[in-house]
Amino acid sequence: MSLTEGPILTAADLAGNGVYGDDPDGHGKFGVFGGRFVPEALIPALDEVAAEYEKAKNDEEFLREFDHLLRTYAGRPTTLTEVPRFAAHAGGARIVLKREDLTHTGAHKINNVLGQALLTRRLGKTRVIAETGAGQHGVATATAAALLGLECVIYMGAVDCERQALNVARMKLLGATVVPVTNGSQTLKDAINEAFRDWVTNVDRTHYLFGTVAGPHPFPEIVRDFARIIGVEARRQIVELTGRLPDAVCAAVGGGSNAIGIFHAFIGDEGVRLHGYEAAGRGLETGEHALTLTAGSVGVLHGARTYVLQDEEGQTIESHSISAGLDYPGVGPEHAWLKDSGRAVYEGVSDAEAMEAFALLARTEGIIPAIESSHALAGALRLGRELGPEATILVNLSGRGDKDMGTAMKYFDL
Amino acid sequence: MTTLQTVFSKARAENRAALVGYLPAGFPTKEGAVAAATAMVEAGCDVIEIGLPYSDPLMDGPTIQDAVHRSLSNGTRIADVMRTVEGVAATGAATLVMTYWNPIDRYGAGRFARDLANAGGVGTITPDLTPEESAVWLQESKDAGIDTVFLVAPSSTEDRIGKVAKICTGFVYAASLMGVTGARESVGSAAEGLVARTRRHTSLPVCVGLGVGTGAQAAEVAAYADGVIVGSAFIRRLLDAPDEASGLASVRELGAELAAGVRR
Numbered sequence: 101m102s103l104t105e106g107p108i109l110t111a112a113d114l115a116g117n118g119v120y121g122d123d124p125d126g127h128g129k130f131g132v133f134g135g136r137f138v139p140e141a142l143i144p145a146l147d148e149v150a151a152e153y154e155k156a157k158n159d160e161e162f163l164r165e166f167d168h169l170l171r172t173y174a175g176r177p178t179t180l181t182e183v184p185r186f187a188a189h190a191g192g193a194r195i196v197l198k199r200e201d202l203t204h205t206g207a208h209k210i211n212n213v214l215g216q217a218l219l220t221r222r223l224g225k226t227r228v229i230a231e232t233g234a235g236q237h238g239v240a241t242a243t244a245a246a247l248l249g250l251e252c253v254i255y256m257g258a259v260d261c262e263r264q265a266l267n268v269a270r271m272k273l274l275g276a277t278v279v280p281v282t283n284g285s286q287t288l289k290d291a292i293n294e295a296f297r298d299w300v301t302n303v304d305r306t307h308y309l310f311g312t313v314a315g316p317h318p319f320p321e322i323v324r325d326f327a328r329i330i331g332v333e334a335r336r337q338i339v340e341l342t343g344r345l346p347d348a349v350c351a352a353v354g355g356g357s358n359a360i361g362i363f364h365a366f367i368g369d370e371g372v373r374l375h376g377y378e379a380a381g382r383g384l385e386t387g388e389h390a391l392t393l394t395a396g397s398v399g400v401l402h403g404a405r406t407y408v409l410q411d412e413e414g415q416t417i418e419s420h421s422i423s424a425g426l427d428y429p430g431v432g433p434e435h436a437w438l439k440d441s442g443r444a445v446y447e448g449v450s451d452a453e454a455m456e457a458f459a460l461l462a463r464t465e466g467i468i469p470a471i472e473s474s475h476a477l478a479g480a481l482r483l484g485r486e487l488g489p490e491a492t493i494l495v496n497l498s499g500r501g502d503k504d505m506g507t508a509m510k511y512f513d514l
Numbered sequence: 515m516t517t518l519q520t521v522f523s524k525a526r527a528e529n530r531a532a533l534v535g536y537l538p539a540g541f542p543t544k545e546g547a548v549a550a551a552t553a554m555v556e557a558g559c560d561v562i563e564i565g566l567p568y569s570d571p572l573m574d575g576p577t578i579q580d581a582v583h584r585s586l587s588n589g590t591r592i593a594d595v596m597r598t599v600e601g602v603a604a605t606g607a608a609t610l611v612m613t614y615w616n617p618i619d620r621y622g623a624g625r626f627a628r629d630l631a632n633a634g635g636v637g638t639i640t641p642d643l644t645p646e647e648s649a650v651w652l653q654e655s656k657d658a659g660i661d662t663v664f665l666v667a668p669s670s671t672e673d674r675i676g677k678v679a680k681i682c683t684g685f686v687y688a689a690s691l692m693g694v695t696g697a698r699e700s701v702g703s704a705a706e707g708l709v710a711r712t713r714r715h716t717s718l719p720v721c722v723g724l725g726v727g728t729g730a731q732a733a734e735v736a737a738y739a740d741g742v743i744v745g746s747a748f749i750r751r752l753l754d755a756p757d758e759a760s761g762l763a764s765v766r767e768l769g770a771e772l773a774a775g776v777r778r
Contacts, residue, residue, distance in 0.1 A: 141670070144674070284569065
């Protein structure tokens with residue numbers, strides 16, 4: 101069946117492939133990771149979301165509506181683009197991009213947001229709140245809220261508001277209230293704290309439209325399932341394009357939603373290597389990085405047990421990355437589990453390497469990627485040289501770089 | 515060492531509710547916290563909760579966030595928390611630690627429970643530790659002989675209240691409203707109902723916290739609860755004071771007002 105005919109999404113697509121590392125257990129655990137570490141006040145709301153999602157994912161009407169929005173509003177399916185001029189810098193390996201940058205609002209975040217916005221309506225709630233780092237999840241949430249007529253409040257670290265000013269303006273234009281968060285490190289982690297505080301206060305009419313595969317159960321599962329379409333499409337498409345499965349799949353990892361989104365459909369394919377790239381920032385040795393899986397330790401942050409950047413007494417250490425979307429000291433519990441099980445491999449990519457890949461893709465292929473996605477591109481360059489010219493590497497180009505032009509202008513003195 | 519059981523029997527004998535005060539360790543300074551908590555005890559607090567300052571206090575409102583931020587900036591460590599407990603327990607008040615789970619998890623649950631018991635602490639309040647995740651902590655606390663207090667909230671179902679009450683020892687903490695910590699104009703109307711619902715599941719004392727900050731509110735809550743918990747209002751007094759001496763005087767004044775409230 102061609103990708104442009106028939107439903108692009110089925111219940112099976114949403115519910116997972118049932119092969120390996122599938123759904124969390126009854127307590128929301130992926131192995132020892134995940135679970136719920138939240139105030140008791142929020143447990144009924146989390147139970148409500150989990151129960152409604154269980155109903156929704158098996159409801160033909162819900163699936164049809166989600167599918168319809170993904171197709172006619174988000175612009176799915178997104179295409180694959182092979183990038184030979186870029187790949188020439190990767191030892192000649194074939195590099196193929198999954199173009200999530202071409203979705204409406206310019207990043208993969210729209211997939212999860214449309215699913216959860218529909219879920220919000222099913223829950224009978226009229227208000228959504230969300231955290232945002234780079235502003236992409238905030239923009240996507242504001243977009244879906246406008247589409248479905250929901251009140252929308254976005255929490256964003258004051259530092260991020262500054263480096264992503266364009267996205268702040270977009271959210272406001274879309275009718276959202278943007279609240280700059282001025283406590284703590286004034287970045288994504290503090291925006292999440294603030295969103296939780298809002299949620300516990302206004303939970304009767306509010307859904308917390310969580311933006312990544314972190315947080316308490318059921319968010320890691322729901323966000324993953326709504327992002328799964330990336331990998332489901334890409335797996336069919338790359339077989340169509342190359343006649344076989346790729347040798348490796350690369351994605352950037354902050355909280356981890358785009359990475360789980362593209363990895364998940366390949367988890368059962370043993371020959372396909374899964375590579376996640378975290379932000380090494382200014383380098384591991386400087387302490388200014390977001391190497392949660394690579395250099396962090398197991399702890400609890402934002403309601404889940406996972407890898408965390410923390411000191412020996414459990415205080416969160418502030419992360420750093422040139423990309424706001426990867427600047428997070430935690431990571432989704434399923435990634436923690438994939439790391440420990442050895443199924444996925446996680447490495448760091450520095451600010452400098454990411455910016456080099458950012459400029460290289462622009463110059464060689466005419467595509468300006470998000471700086472987040474540039475970490476995956478840099479990883480693919482490295483991996484291509486290692487795997488050799490026979491290899492095919494699929495990269496999740498999770499977002500476009502328009503929002504990053506301010507950073508790029510400063511970095512490259514444009 | 516004064517136990518929670520002693521505190522609540524004494525309060526019951528006096529036909530009043532117990533007064534519970536909260537203060538983070540290391541705030542306004544490491545030594546200042548012991549001085550302020552001592553002032554709270556002298557003014558009439560029966561129980562002191564020493565907050566363990568944590569970088570991501572997601573159920574705390576702006577006042578406690580501010581105090582915790584200052585405390586962490588002062589370099590407060592878990593050893594300082596234990597020293598603070600020791601200093602406060604020496605006043606004769608039953609002294610607990612209130613903390614998010616991750617610092618205990620990272621420090622080592624057994625080590626934390628033992629160190630707290632050795633410092634004279636009588637237990638912990640762990641607001642983000644759910645019954646499903648509590649097994650290790652319950653065992654370690656039992657072994658160290660300290661109490662485990664958990665929270666119920668107005669949104670809690672009967673099933674949840676039952677699960678939480680079952681793992682509490684010492685008392686059950688009833689959050690008066692849906693929201694974060696911080697003094698409010700009025701105590702949530704849901705509090706009384708929640709206390710009544712909680713009593714159907716346990717014979718333990720039930721204390722009410724969140725939003726209580728005046729003598730009148732303390733009296734209102736004391737009419738149906740076994741204990742009244744006040745945190746942000748004490749901290750506000752210290753934050754607003756021009757110097758340490760006037761801060762302590764202000765804390766004493768509030769403590770006396772609240773102590774009169776629980777006796778009305």
